[in-house]
Amino acid sequence: MPSNQEWESFWKTGDTGWHSKNVHPMLEKYAGKFLNDQSNCRVFIPLCGKTVDMKWLADLGHDVVGAEIAKMPILNFFEEQGIEYVKESVPEIPGATRYKSKDGKITIYEADLFSMKKDIIGQFDCIWDRGSLVAMEKADRQKYICTMIPLMASDCRYLLDVYDYDSTKASGPPFDVPNSVVAELYEPTCVVEKLDTSKYGPFEDCVRTVFLLKPK
Numbered sequence: 001m002p003s004n005q006e007w008e009s010f011w012k013t014g015d016t017g018w019h020s021k022n023v024h025p026m027l028e029k030y031a032g033k034f035l036n037d038q039s040n041c042r043v044f045i046p047l048c049g050k051t052v053d054m055k056w057l058a059d060l061g062h063d064v065v066g067a068e069i070a071k072m073p074i075l076n077f078f079e080e081q082g083i084e085y086v087k088e089s090v091p092e093i094p095g096a097t098r099y100k101s102k103d104g105k106i107t108i109y110e111a112d113l114f115s116m117k118k119d120i121i122g123q124f125d126c127i128w129d130r131g132s133l134v135a136m137e138k139a140d141r142q143k144y145i146c147t148m149i150p151l152m153a154s155d156c157r158y159l160l161d162v163y164d165y166d167s168t169k170a171s172g173p174p175f176d177v178p179n180s181v182v183a184e185l186y187e188p189t190c191v192v193e194k195l196d197t198s199k200y201g202p203f204e205d206c207v208r209t210v211f212l213l214k215p216k
C-alpha cells in the first residue's frame with residue numbers, strides 16, 4: 001500500500017481516479033439489503049476519501065462516520081458539498097482531528113484507519129467498504145480484519161466491493177482480492193453472501209464482486 005505521504009500526494013496532484021462525482025452504483029443497487037429498511041443507521045466508511053456516498057447516506061437520514069488519513073479530501077468534501085462543519089481534536093488518538101457537520105450527521109476522522117477502535121468510535125449498523133480492503137497490501141489484510149470486525153454491531157451489514165484480476169499483468173492499488181481471499185478473511189467471523197459479479201473495473205479482464213457480510 002502506498003505510504004500515508006503518497007496518498008496525500010495523490011490527492012495534491014489530482015491522481016485520484018477512484019473518485020466519482022456520482023453515488024456508487026453498487027451502493028445504490030443494494031441499499032435495501034445494506035440499510036435493511038432501517039432509519040437512522042450508523043454507517044462507517046473506512047478510507048472514505050471525499051466520496052459523495054457520505055452525503056447521500058446522510059441525506060437519507062443516517063449517521064455517517066468516515067476515516068481518512070489525508071486532510072485535503074476531508075476539507076474538499078465539506079466545501080464541495082456545501083456542508084458547514086466544526087473541527088475538534090481527538091484526545092484518544094494522538095494527532096487525529098475530527099470534522100463534524102453542524103447537523104451532526106457526518107463525522108470524518110483525519111486519522112489512520114488502524115487507530116479506529118470501538119471504544120472510541122463505537123460500533124456500526126452498516127459498513128461500506130469500497131476502495132478500502134482493496135487498497136491494503138496483502139501483508140496488512142489480517143491487521144485490517146482485526147480493525148474492522150470489532151466495529152460491526154451484532155446485526156451489522158457490511159457491503160464489500162472487491163476486484164479480481166491477473167496480478168501478473170497489473171498491480172494495485174486496487175489490489176486483486178479473489179473470492180477465496182474474502183472467504184479466508186471474513187468467514188471465520190461472518191456469513192458471506194455474494195451479491196453481484198460483473199466484468200467491470202480498473203484493469204483488463206477484471207471482475208468486480210460485491211459481498212454482503214453479516215456477523216455469525
Ligand SMILES: C[S@@+](CC[C@H](N)C(=O)[O-])C[C@H]1O[C@@H](n2cnc3c(N)ncnc32)[C@H](O)[C@@H]1O
Nearest residue numbers: 007018047048049051068069070112113130131
Ligand atoms: C482508493 S481511495 C478510496 C476512497 C473512497 N473509499 C472512495 O471510494 O472514493 C483510498 C483512500 O484511503 C485513504 N487512506 C489510505 N490509507 C489510509 C489509512 N491507513 N487510514 C485512513 N485513510 C487512508 C487515502 O488517502 C484515500 O483517500
